[in-house]
Amino acid sequence: MKTIYLIHEQQDLLWNNYGNFEEVFAEVGAPFPPKEHLEHIKSNGGEKIVLLSDDDSEILGWIGIVPEPDKKIAELAGIEVNSNYRNKGYGKKLITEAQKWLSEKGISKFKFQTSPLFTSNSLLYVKAFQSAYKWNNQNALPPDNIPWPVVDCEMEWPLSKRKIKIKDIEKALERSIITWTGLHPKFDDEGLNSAKQYQTLEIPFLSLPTVFEEFRNGNFDVAKIPFSAFEWLSNNGYHFLDFQEYDERYFYVFRKNKK
Numbered sequence: 001m002k003t004i005y006l007i008h009e010q011q012d013l014l015w016n017n018y019g020n021f022e023e024v025f026a027e028v029g030a031p032f033p034p035k036e037h038l039e040h041i042k043s044n045g046g047e048k049i050v051l052l053s054d055d056d057s058e059i060l061g062w063i064g065i066v067p068e069p070d071k072k073i074a075e076l077a078g079i080e081v082n083s084n085y086r087n088k089g090y091g092k093k094l095i096t097e098a099q100k101w102l103s104e105k106g107i108s109k110f111k112f113q114t115s116p117l118f119t120s121n122s123l124l125y126v127k128a129f130q131s132a133y134k135w136n137n138q139n140a141l142p143p144d145n146i147p148w149p150v151v152d153c154e155m156e157w158p159l160s161k162r163k164i165k166i167k168d169i170e171k172a173l174e175r176s177i178i179t180w181t182g183l184h185p186k187f188d189d190e191g192l193n194s195a196k197q198y199q200t201l202e203i204p205f206l207s208l209p210t211v212f213e214e215f216r217n218g219n220f221d222v223a224k225i226p227f228s229a230f231e232w233l234s235n236n237g238y239h240f241l242d243f244q245e246y247d248e249r250y251f252y253v254f255r256k257n258k259k
């Protein structure tokens, strides 16, 4: 595998002539088409890093980075791993390469937005890189204005050691404030108690294609109910603490803010 800094190495053609974007990179990625996205990054002094297969035939993944004008933080302008090559460590490798590039410029922080409904993303950002997730309740999806959970995310490095210790993790995780029947969530009233120090919220393994498929089937609750639960937690003084994988289940852990 080769790591290519497209802009620094003047390899625009490698990106612009790649014929396979629709097939393997259509999931979330950049907010606009590939060529324009590279142009946007270039004109803003950023970099797009790609992982290329040894025989040069496949782009395995990419990440975009744009330093803010004050050079204190950078925007993570999209990350995507080729759908045929996920869960092999390429997402981690891309973030590490981007951090290296930014560190040389004296920057040690990314910001970006994501949805806490995407399990792989939380595994990558929160579990692998200990990013901070801050609830952002401003988002709705057209055309029906479906409430869509979003977080403002910050990732800093070098990593400091996490000091999270939750007593009796099994019990804490069993008290998820959402219960799921398949991909149908129910906001569990019994779990609501704003006096608790910790709350947990379970999600199944979700991704954008899965959620959109549920929308097509009329299941808008898959996004609406988690939105209500995140909103309740935020309104009752909780903040994101961690994302836990436990017994092949996935949980957000929240802690009550200290007054």
Ligand SMILES: CC(C)(COP(=O)(O)OP(=O)(O)OC[C@H]1O[C@@H](n2cnc3c(N)ncnc32)[C@H](O)[C@@H]1OP(=O)(O)O)[C@@H](O)C(=O)NCCC(=O)NCCS
Binding pocket: 027, 028, 029, 078, 079, 080, 081, 082, 085, 086, 087, 088, 089, 090, 091, 092, 093, 113, 114, 115, 118, 120, 121, 123, 124, 127, 128
């Ligand atoms: C998010 C994404 C970039 C992750 O890339 P990836 O190469 O699959 O991730 P990695 O293999 O580096 O995995 C990172 C961590 O998450 C875990 N992970 C990732 N996908 C997983 C899965 N399907 N099941 C279990 N664990 C998973 C890995 O095990 C790893 O943790 P670990 O090393 O502690 O075990 C990829 O899923 C993707 O391209 N998604 C669609 C595009 C997208 O959502 N872009 C971002 C929009 S904000």
